Amino acid sequence: MKRSIALGMVIAANACVIGPSLMPGLARAADDKTFVMKISLPTLNDPTHQFAKNYAAAIERDSGGRIKPEIYTASQLGSIPRQIEGTQFGAIQCAVLPPEFFVGVDDRFEVMAAPGLVDSMEHGQRLAADPAVRKFILALGADKGLHGVGFMMASPSSLIARTPVRHLADLKGQKIRVLASQFQTVPFGGLGANPVALTLGDVLPALQQGAIDGAISALKNFVAMHFSDTSKYVTEIGQPAIFTVIEISKKWYDTLPPDLQQIVDKDGDTESIAVAPQALEITNGARKDWVASGGELISFPPDEQASMLKTLVSSGEEVAKAKPELSAAYQLILEAAQRTR
Numbered sequence: 001m002k003r004s005i006a007l008g009m010v011i012a013a014n015a016c017v018i019g020p021s022l023m024p025g026l027a028r029a030a031d032d033k034t035f036v037m038k039i040s041l042p043t044l045n046d047p048t049h050q051f052a053k054n055y056a057a058a059i060e061r062d063s064g065g066r067i068k069p070e071i072y073t074a075s076q077l078g079s080i081p082r083q084i085e086g087t088q089f090g091a092i093q094c095a096v097l098p099p100e101f102f103v104g105v106d107d108r109f110e111v112m113a114a115p116g117l118v119d120s121m122e123h124g125q126r127l128a129a130d131p132a133v134r135k136f137i138l139a140l141g142a143d144k145g146l147h148g149v150g151f152m153m154a155s156p157s158s159l160i161a162r163t164p165v166r167h168l169a170d171l172k173g174q175k176i177r178v179l180a181s182q183f184q185t186v187p188f189g190g191l192g193a194n195p196v197a198l199t200l201g202d203v204l205p206a207l208q209q210g211a212i213d214g215a216i217s218a219l220k221n222f223v224a225m226h227f228s229d230t231s232k233y234v235t236e237i238g239q240p241a242i243f244t245v246i247e248i249s250k251k252w253y254d255t256l257p258p259d260l261q262q263i264v265d266k267d268g269d270t271e272s273i274a275v276a277p278q279a280l281e282i283t284n285g286a287r288k289d290w291v292a293s294g295g296e297l298i299s300f301p302p303d304e305q306a307s308m309l310k311t312l313v314s315s316g317e318e319v320a321k322a323k324p325e326l327s328a329a330y331q332l333i334l335e336a337a338q339r340t341r
Helices: 003-018 024-032 047-062 078-087 105-111 122-129 129-137 182-190 200-209 219-224 257-275 274-290 300-323 323-341
Strands: 034-042 069-071 095-096 146-157 157-162 175-178 194-195 214-217 232-237 240-247 294-300
Touching: 003 182, 024 069, 024 274, 034 047, 034 078, 047 069, 047 095, 047 146, 047 257, 047 274, 069 257, 078 095, 078 240, 105 182, 122 129, 122 146, 122 194, 122 274, 122 323, 129 323, 146 257, 146 274, 157 219, 175 182, 182 194, 200 214, 214 219, 214 274, 219 274, 240 257, 274 294, 300 323
Parallel strands: 034 069, 034 095, 175 194, 175 214, 232 294
Antiparallel strands: 095 240, 146 240, 157 214, 157 232
């Protein structure tokens, strides 16, 4: 018995020394393990949903089925704050969200909500693909349980309203839903509106109940979520651009073997750039779909559009100056925007 125990201890010690590379059984067991990857997003049938589908397909293909992606749209896994918390703690493995919703993690996440950064969706896609921008955005939150793998331009902003907003003066006193960022609350307040920060899932009932008069979001969201049942009027203000960051749970990511970590990183980066033509097609198609559903598309007169942009940009600059780190981030993004214009 003593000899058997001693022999077992020697075998165990040798196993620790030689490592799994020389123990085929253990290596195969690790290689055969599958990992569930829940991908969560607040929207449906829009550019970010298209990215999620492309990313999931690439992950499953490149991992040989060792990662099993599951896509949860329309905030099925909870409100946006709950999705962020779930990702930080590992209950959700991937969150696909506008970066400004992560402002509670790091103030600098909201810099992409600054109005006036881009003048078209194509420009926004070039800005999102800029190496300096990607390096900066994807590094945020690394010490707070997040691991950034992708970044994309999702859509320009549109304004849906219960009554038509045809002129800047029509915004005076209106309760307008914006994203939870000072780069939106302060500038739109400067236009005379009363900004109200709400997550997307709360917007439609708030409009139906009259709790808000209008909302800023992507036109495709209004189409996909049947906002036309409540309001027919959309003003295409174009500002600010809506970007999307793809964040992986660092807690989950650290459990992956190195080869799967590389796949998660590579596919997130590649697919968030490659989706650009599809995102543009979806956004352009949303305009046709909105009109086909009985909705109306409105544009400000050119002089009022220019005046709006001037006010929004000026207010955004003031927001950036309030915090040194945010100001530095704003300058970095602004320079990249000028470089890619």
